[in-house]
Amino acid sequence: MLKKIANxxxxxxxxxxxxxxxxxxxxxxxxxxxxxxxxxxxxxxxxFGFIGPNGAGKSTTIRLLLSxxxxxxxxxxxxxxxxxxxxxxxxxxxxxxxxDVFYYEGMKVIDxxxxxxxxxxxxxxxxxHELSEIMELEMNRRISDLxxxxxxKVGIVQGLLHSPKLLFxxxxxxxxxxxxxxxxxxxxxxENARGVTVFFSSHILGEVQRLCNRVGIIREGKxxxxxxxxxxxxxxxxxxxxxxxxxxxATFDLPGVTNLQTENGTLxxxxxxxxxxxxxxxxxIQVTDVTIEEPTLEEIFMHYYE
Amino acid sequence: xxANIYRHEFRIRLKSVIIWxxxxxxxxxxxxxxxxxxxxxxxxxxxxxARYPQELRAAFGMDNMDLATVLGFYxxxxxxxxxxxxxxxxxxxxxxxxxxxxxxxxxxLLSKPVSRRQxxxxxxxxxxxxxxxxxxxxxVSSFVAIxxxxxxxxxxxxxxxxxxxxxxxxxxFFLSVGLVVSLLVKRVRSVTPYALGLGFGMYVLSAFSGVxxxxxxxxxxxxxxxxAPYIVKHAAYDTPLVLLNAAATLVALAVSYWLYIRRDIPxxx
Numbered sequence: 001m002l003k004k005i006a007n008x009x010x011x012x013x014x015x016x017x018x019x020x021x022x023x024x025x026x027x028x029x030x031x032x033x034x035x036x037x038x039x040x041x042x043x044x045x046x047x048f049g050f051i052g053p054n055g056a057g058k059s060t061t062i063r064l065l066l067s068x069x070x071x072x073x074x075x076x077x078x079x080x081x082x083x084x085x086x087x088x089x090x091x092x093x094x095x096x097x098x099x100d101v102f103y104y105e106g107m108k109v110i111d112x113x114x115x116x117x118x119x120x121x122x123x124x125x126x127x128x129h130e131l132s133e134i135m136e137l138e139m140n141r142r143i144s145d146l147x148x149x150x151x152x153k154v155g156i157v158q159g160l161l162h163s164p165k166l167l168f169x170x171x172x173x174x175x176x177x178x179x180x181x182x183x184x185x186x187x188x189x190x191e192n193a194r195g196v197t198v199f200f201s202s203h204i205l206g207e208v209q210r211l212c213n214r215v216g217i218i219r220e221g222k223x224x225x226x227x228x229x230x231x232x233x234x235x236x237x238x239x240x241x242x243x244x245x246x247x248x249x250a251t252f253d254l255p256g257v258t259n260l261q262t263e264n265g266t267l268x269x270x271x272x273x274x275x276x277x278x279x280x281x282x283x284x285i286q287v288t289d290v291t292i293e294e295p296t297l298e299e300i301f302m303h304y305y306e
Numbered sequence: 307x308x309a310n311i312y313r314h315e316f317r318i319r320l321k322s323v324i325i326w327x328x329x330x331x332x333x334x335x336x337x338x339x340x341x342x343x344x345x346x347x348x349x350x351x352x353x354x355x356a357r358y359p360q361e362l363r364a365a366f367g368m369d370n371m372d373l374a375t376v377l378g379f380y381x382x383x384x385x386x387x388x389x390x391x392x393x394x395x396x397x398x399x400x401x402x403x404x405x406x407x408x409x410x411x412x413x414x415l416l417s418k419p420v421s422r423r424q425x426x427x428x429x430x431x432x433x434x435x436x437x438x439x440x441x442x443x444x445x446v447s448s449f450v451a452i453x454x455x456x457x458x459x460x461x462x463x464x465x466x467x468x469x470x471x472x473x474x475x476x477x478x479f480f481l482s483v484g485l486v487v488s489l490l491v492k493r494v495r496s497v498t499p500y501a502l503g504l505g506f507g508m509y510v511l512s513a514f515s516g517v518x519x520x521x522x523x524x525x526x527x528x529x530x531x532x533x534a535p536y537i538v539k540h541a542a543y544d545t546p547l548v549l550l551n552a553a554a555t556l557v558a559l560a561v562s563y564w565l566y567i568r569r570d571i572p573x574x575x
Contacts, residue, residue, distance in 0.1 A: 067416075
């Protein structure tokens with residue numbers, strides 16, 4: 001038994017390979033920039049977060065990996081195979097949920113899902129029903145009658161029904177209500193536990209933090225940083241707002257404090273380091289209100305820009 | 307070739323095929339039902355036509371046909387059938403891959419494990435099947451109309467077959483030219499104006515070519531490559547022009563494949 005486990009670990013260790021390997025990938029649409037010189041790799045079983053503001057090149061990267069568009073220069077490999085040369089073969093094991101979902105309007109949900117399933121050599125009927133049940137999708141409705149959120153559910157089911165080994169999620173939560181978002185995240189976690197590698201693009205830092213092991217930050221077509229989510233959080237600034245009577249900004253002049261500003265009796269600053277130092281200072285004074293929050297993505301980007 | 311795409315594409319066009327087929331059947335049967343009247347009054351008719359300016363007759367291709375004979379009259383009907391078939395085939399050609407892009411379903415289809423070549427071939431074959439169904443309906447309604455209204459007047463079955471066989475070449479031309487144009491322009495927003503433009507445009511070119519008797523225009527338009535009055539008069543195709551037509555079709559198809567395989571699918575918004 002022990003040997004079996006050891007073997008398993010050993011072989012799993014050996015078989016650990018880059019599922020996605022992007023090397024100096026560049027894409028220009030005519031003269032306008034898509035992405036420039038992007039390189040990164042994703043290991044098997046990882047959930048890789050790809051964050052950046054709109055228009056940064058997140059979708060461009062995913063579309064290149066799916067060979068919906070062709071690179072201007074550089075190369076990309078998925079499952080160790082070049083995406084341009086082996087597209088159809090690679091896509092057999094890929095599930096893709098685009099940021100905006102559009103399907104054949106005249107079709108019924110069930111027909112669309114069956115059409116989608118027909119491309120894979122597997123009997124996906126059972127999985128299809130399971131997923132539709134989890135996502136509470138009504139299969140007999142016409143696509144044209146569905147709300148945006150419901151179309152998104154169709155997208156989720158069609159992206160997962162063939163049990164892919166690699167999932168591309170391009171801003172997947174837009175249009176889903178919080179309850180559905182949670183179900184969706186649970187679903188993704190379950191898939192990941194099964195060994196599925198996930199490439200998760202988003203502009204919402206919070207959801208990336210909830211789900212991902214590692215993140216890449218992209219801005220204006222270029223990768224700014226790739227790091228472990230923990231490192232990112234540790235390095236990260238907290239945004240602190242303190243409201244109190246007779247506040248003296250000098251009280252908070254600690255190492256790690258930046259951008260100290262007073263506005264209408266409220267003190268704003270960014271803090272990086274051991275948060276206890278700030279908490280001690282706060283507990284020493286009589287405050288009316290305190291918030292400590294994650295900086296927005298824009299604020300993090302400002303940090304990377306400085 | 308991918309059977310799923312083929313089936314899907316065929317189903318999408320089925321309604322359109324039925325409507326076109328019904329329209330063509332009505333056109334052929336009703337139009338040809340006038341034949342007995344024309345034939346009985348042949349002398350009067352020809353005298354009446356002679357009063358029109360030669361240019362006008364040429365524009366409608368009537369300078370070369372004898373409306374008193376079965377095939378003469380049929381070739382007159384056939385030109386309108388050709389116009390309808392041209393619009394239908396261009397419509398399918400322009401929409402073949404561009405509809406997926408304008409309705410934003412291309413991402414869905416092309417993220418499936420199929421190659422662009424497979425997608426294109428399956429779509430082309432599905433469109434060709436749809437066109438062939440329409441073609442068959444034209445064959446049947448033509449034979450029915452002629453049998454019903456010819457009133458014992460004789461005609462050359464061989465020549466009629468030659469006319470009907472030209473349909474497939476004609477359809478392929480408009481299908482592939484529509485396709486290649488749709489891939490050359492950046493984005494086709496609406497298929498119908500393009501299809502009407504190509505169909506009518508070629509027809510008008512052929513009419514002008516009749517008026518001015520200009521050779522250059524004959525080289526462009528399939529309405530001249532497969533000119534019905536010419537085929538009836540000579541009981542043969544104008545071989546060089548038909549070969550030119552087939553060559554244009556083949557080039558359009560080859561270029562379409564080349565462009566589609568290299569195409570960047572435009573993203574949403």
